Amino acid sequence: MASFFDELVEEHQTIERVVGALRSYLAARAQRAADESDGERFVTFFRVYAGAWHHEREERQLFEALTRLADLPGERGPIAVLTRQHRTLEGFLEQLSQSLALPVWSADDALTATRRGDAYADLLLHHIDAENSVLLPESQARLLPVDAATLVSRPHTDEETRALALGLALAQRYPPTQKASLLRGDGCVMCPEYTVGCRGLEREWWSAEEWERLEQGVGVD
Numbered sequence: 001m002a003s004f005f006d007e008l009v010e011e012h013q014t015i016e017r018v019v020g021a022l023r024s025y026l027a028a029r030a031q032r033a034a035d036e037s038d039g040e041r042f043v044t045f046f047r048v049y050a051g052a053w054h055h056e057r058e059e060r061q062l063f064e065a066l067t068r069l070a071d072l073p074g075e076r077g078p079i080a081v082l083t084r085q086h087r088t089l090e091g092f093l094e095q096l097s098q099s100l101a102l103p104v105w106s107a108d109d110a111l112t113a114t115r116r117g118d119a120y121a122d123l124l125l126h127h128i129d130a131e132n133s134v135l136l137p138e139s140q141a142r143l144l145p146v147d148a149a150t151l152v153s154r155p156h157t158d159e160e161t162r163a164l165a166l167g168l169a170l171a172q173r174y175p176p177t178q179k180a181s182l183l184r185g186d187g188c189v190m191c192p193e194y195t196v197g198c199r200g201l202e203r204e205w206w207s208a209e210e211w212e213r214l215e216q217g218v219g220v221d
């Protein structure tokens, strides 16, 4: 059975595919070559599957376990940054949904929709990179003894099952595209919040013992 952490990584892959499909859809719709009603389907996928299912489990289960069981700070550092990004993403999605709900786009509407879609997609991909490369591996190591017992996913609701099916169908209909200019990568240094809202994993999460081990390691070299 896949672990809670494996499930989150797998969900990131699904969300990322639908982000790529959203970019393709926005480009096609700006050319009047896409079904207007699919806009609402994208919004449903991101609101229900990425939000109510995925982000909610990260916050209510993973972040809760990290603060309660691993004694990590929730009001600053990675947990605060990633929680804040979930709220920012909800706001960006709300703005995008207003563009997608317009039945006919003028040239200005198309530009606004593309800008809003980019803002949502870019932040979501940076967010996924930060979680895949830093949050999840570091959390797994810190929660290893409680992983199996505490971090178990609830079943999908019917609405979540339908939202996932919508997202997968959209990714078939609009083959995902990447934004070549978006700089992505692993580690704290690639996170847009590094040094702005977070001082990096070591300064935010490491205990005195961990710093000591590092110093001893450096001494041996």
Ligand SMILES: [Fe+2]
Residues within 6 Å of the ligand: 055, 058, 082, 086, 127, 131
């Ligand atoms: Fe997240």
Ligand SMILES: [Fe+2]
Residues within 6 Å of the ligand: 008, 012, 054, 055, 058, 128, 131
């Ligand atoms: Fe995530």
